[in-house]
Amino acid sequence: MxxxxxxxxxxxxxxxxxxxxxxxxxxxxxxxxxxxxxxxxxxxxxxxxxxxxxxxxxxxxxxxxxxxxxxxxxxxxxxxxxxxxxxxxxxxxxxxxxxxxxxxxxxxxxxxxxxxxxxxxxxxxxxxxxPNVFGKWSRPNYNSAVATFCHNIIHDLPIQINDPEALINLVYIDDVIAQFVATMDGPLSNELFVNVEPQYRITVGALAEQLRAFRNSRSSLITEPVGAGLVRALYATYVSYLPPASFTYGVPKYADPRGTFVEMLKTRDSGQFSYFTAHPGVTRGGHYHHSKTEKFLVIRGKACFRFRHILSGEYYELFTTGDEPEIVETVTGWTHDITNIGDEEMIVMLWANEVFDRLRPDTYARPVGIQA
The missing domain is CATH 3.40.50.720 (NAD(P)-binding Rossmann-like Domain)
Incomplete structure (x- = not known):
């Protein structure tokens, strides 16, 4: 064709x-x-x-x-x-x-x-x-306010907003193209005028605020809800304006004699993602939580996870390796630790269901102890 x-x-x-x-x-x-x-x-x-x-x-x-x-x-x-x-x-x-x-x-x-x-x-x-179409490859100062705002915010340039409450109607380029291709392959209806869905409405002020939040997430590590809808489309558009020199950015790294701990990403309502390392023979943890839960995934090395119920004293241990991916989930009311039982540095991915709050950490030290 x-x-x-x-x-x-x-x-x-x-x-x-x-x-x-x-x-x-x-x-x-x-x-x-x-x-x-x-x-x-x-x-x-x-x-x-x-x-x-x-x-x-x-x-x-x-x-x-x-x-x-x-x-x-x-x-x-x-x-x-x-x-x-x-x-x-x-x-x-x-x-x-x-x-x-x-x-x-x-x-x-x-x-x-x-x-x-x-x-x-x-x-x-x-x-x-x-209406206003936005997405990757749109020209700043030409095609749309979204393109101009993305370009200027990324490059620390000012943006001009005459009326922050003014509403704009938007359609995302991928939705436009999907409807175009569907029409070419066989129109879904015989209507002369074809609409692209979904269409979004947002104020100019809210648009600028959302794009600035994308920029600030690199320092706060708190991601916006970029998995669906307008925010997803705006984020895909925003990152398309990043110059290659800005494809990377640093994240906090904490080191001590046991290894390192690195925070990667935080969410507003679904916790945070991190990873840590442990040298051979090192044990990390030795604490329990009342409400916080965690998921561990050993990426490299061999691990022994130990658990003890803080009331009954019930003890449990298990072993995982980076060769066989397996999620280990901590359970409230059980103190727990993880030991590198291999001969190489261990790397472990960690998800916690809440962002760490130093004022209310919900983390209480208690050694697991030796199995009786």
Whole structure:
């Protein structure tokens, strides 16, 4: 299947091409600003589907809105008619097509050309009136406030907010591309105007605050809830603006004669992740918790875990190695320790269900003692 993409060097075009490149059944035909409009007839003849992403949103003069949006779309429609094929066209319009401004008017003009193509030539047409699209490869100070804020916050540059309570509507680039590809493969409905879901609403002030929280998490180690929804999408976008020199950052490391202890990540409601080392023969722990629980995973070495109930005195021990991954979970009311019984340094990953609080550590020293 040959797919023509106008505006293939743009933000949306780059993401679309990256996704289509993962499929062996797609051949992309690119069309960029450097190509002459006269080439469209040649390119359309070979195309089985057209993603019409090209357009102008920041022109030097208002007249460029018409040439870059309405006139270019009309030229594409004329090329399809001349080809004699019923080539489907997916067009990225804008939510501003509903507004009475030069940009919105030029987008409505483009939509009208495509509607005429559908009615007079029977080519399938899919119109996407997109709100603000954000994601990786969006240009700062051009495509969206999200891109500008990400770039500036990462590079310690100021951001300008005129009204922190102003609401913006957002769609994430991966959701846009997923809907594009689904439409190409077989439209989910016969609707002329296609919506991308989910759509998000956030104030400009809250957006800036969230992006700053991503930056601050490197020092606090407290991660934001980045696993779902808008925060997930914003985080994926934020990190895409990190320069290679910022791909790494340091975390606290505490060392003593027993080995080292390193904190990696903290959460607001699901504890923290760390790791520690122990030299051969070293025992760590020797304490109990009333409410805190922990999970241990030996990554390298050999370990003996010992437990003793603080009331009954019941004793239990077990052995794990890095060769056979096995989670060991501490239980409230049992004092416990871990000993490196191997000949090499032991490395152990640790998750605790709460972030360590020095004022209320819920950690009480009590030796496990020797089994009777």
């Amino acid at each position: 040959k797919v023509l993409i106008t505006g293939s060097n743009g933000f949306v075009g780059k993401n679309l091409i990256a996704h289509l490149a993962e499929r062996a059944d797609i051949e992309v035909i690119p069309f960029t600003r450097e190509d002459s409009v006269s080439r469209l007839q040649e390119l359309v003849r070979d195309a089985d589907f057209v993603f019409h992403l090209a357009g102008v949103n920041r022109p030097q003069t208002p007249e460029e809105f018409i040439t870059g949006n309405t006139d270019l779309t009309q030229a594409l429609c004329d090329a399809i008619v001349a080809s004699g094929k019923l080539t489907p066209v997916l067009y990225t319009s804008s939510s501003q097509a509903e507004l009475d401004n030069p940009y919105g008017s030029s987008k409505r003009g483009a939509e009208s050309a495509l509607l005429a193509l559908k009615e007079q030539h029977n080519s399938p047409v899919y119109l996407f009136r997109l």
